[in-house]
Amino acid sequence: MTEQVGTDTATADALAASTSDASLRRSEERSRQIEEQIARDPSVFRMLTGDRPTGHLHIGHYFGSLANRVRLQDAGVETLVLIADYQVIADRDGTGPIAERVYSLVTDYLSIGIDPARTTIFAHSQVPALNQLMLPFLSLVSDSELYRNPTVKAEHDATGGRPMSGLLLTYPVHQAADILFCKANIVPVGKDQLPHLEQTRVVARRFDERYGRVDPKRPVFPQADALLSAGSLVLGMDGTKMSKSKGNTIELRMTADETAKVIKKAVTDSNRTITFDPVNRPEVSNLLTLAGLCADRDPVAIADEIGDGGGGGLKRYLTEALNEKFAPIRARRAELERDPGHIAAVLREGNERANAIADATLAEVRAAMGMVY
Numbered sequence: 001m002t003e004q005v006g007t008d009t010a011t012a013d014a015l016a017a018s019t020s021d022a023s024l025r026r027s028e029e030r031s032r033q034i035e036e037q038i039a040r041d042p043s044v045f046r047m048l049t050g051d052r053p054t055g056h057l058h059i060g061h062y063f064g065s066l067a068n069r070v071r072l073q074d075a076g077v078e079t080l081v082l083i084a085d086y087q088v089i090a091d092r093d094g095t096g097p098i099a100e101r102v103y104s105l106v107t108d109y110l111s112i113g114i115d116p117a118r119t120t121i122f123a124h125s126q127v128p129a130l131n132q133l134m135l136p137f138l139s140l141v142s143d144s145e146l147y148r149n150p151t152v153k154a155e156h157d158a159t160g161g162r163p164m165s166g167l168l169l170t171y172p173v174h175q176a177a178d179i180l181f182c183k184a185n186i187v188p189v190g191k192d193q194l195p196h197l198e199q200t201r202v203v204a205r206r207f208d209e210r211y212g213r214v215d216p217k218r219p220v221f222p223q224a225d226a227l228l229s230a231g232s233l234v235l236g237m238d239g240t241k242m243s244k245s246k247g248n249t250i251e252l253r254m255t256a257d258e259t260a261k262v263i264k265k266a267v268t269d270s271n272r273t274i275t276f277d278p279v280n281r282p283e284v285s286n287l288l289t290l291a292g293l294c295a296d297r298d299p300v301a302i303a304d305e306i307g308d309g310g311g312g313g314l315k316r317y318l319t320e321a322l323n324e325k326f327a328p329i330r331a332r333r334a335e336l337e338r339d340p341g342h343i344a345a346v347l348r349e350g351n352e353r354a355n356a357i358a359d360a361t362l363a364e365v366r367a368a369m370g371m372v373y
Contacts, residue, residue, distance in 0.1 A: 050082030268311035
């Protein structure tokens with residue numbers, strides 16, 4: 001009996017892995033189709049993306065997602081960038097210096113090329129109608145579905161075993177509200193975030209099935225597609241995942257001297273000959289990858305050029321390439337910091353635009369539910 005249970009479990013795990021792989025392949029194919037459609041007619045898309053204001057943005061964010069946002073904005077995709085300030089308290093005891101961090105995010109966005117004339121930047125605590133969508137959406141999701149969500153599990157594990165807050169448990173539904181309030185039809189995500197987007201699609205589908213439509217020809221909410229990020233994964237200076245909490249990042253706001261000091265402490269290895277070998281030399285290869293991204297060069301070619309220059313030669317190359325790459329962004333950021341009134345105005349105007357969208361969506365939701373009195 002024990003052997004049979006083990007066999008059944010292995011079969012179930014294999015089936016789940018196969019299903020996950022198939023889902024990922026479908027998402028990759030759909031992302032490819034979306035990119036082709038964007039090239040033909042970007043006006044059919046509305047994109048929602050964003051960040052939690054838990055710290056300052058760093059180069060991992062830039063190469064992983066920020067540069068791609070600017071690319072899509074410049075391609076003509078209507079873009080909304082969410083500052084997810086309520087999500088800060090999902091797994092924390094307080095908000096911290098949240099206002100300073102929110103304005104820092106806006107400053108970073110503008111410095112990298114996000115244009116507030118074409119992109120709506122807003123904080124979701126400032127959009128009441130968005131958050132009110134949580135109530136009908138929660139009626140469409142069971143507690144077991146929330147507990148099974150892999151991102152909820154991962155976020156809870158990261159808290160060190162503290163009791164899960166109701167806000168953390170309902171995080172996928174809050175994210176669904178973020179996406180659906182503006183009827184976004186594409187959301188840039190990594191493959192690990194696909195379960196969240198699938199939860200959003202479930203909410204949209206169940207709303208249509210349970211509460212109906214205002215216009216019989218179309219559901220209230222679209223089925224948002226994942227636009228799988230092609231952004232490069234950059235590790236921290238210690239060779240582990242780049243994270244604000246680990247202190248292994250190079251922040252966008254750092255000066256050239258501060259950047260040089262961080263890179264000087266970066267982990268390499270004892271082999272003086274520099275080679276690009278991600279499997280056997282992950283720390284060295286990470287620095288080469290980052291250098292390649294900054295200099296727009298093949299990391300293998302950079303390694304060949306440095307040759308026997310050792311870790312010191314690699315760090316000098318990276319420092320020069322990175323500081324040259326980010327010099328215009330840092331200059332723009334310094335200029336923006338001297339005008340805090342402009343930063344506040346950009347956020348205020350973005351909040352106003354987001355509120356107009358959310359109010360219209362909530363009115364349609366109420367009409368579909370028969371709750372207009």
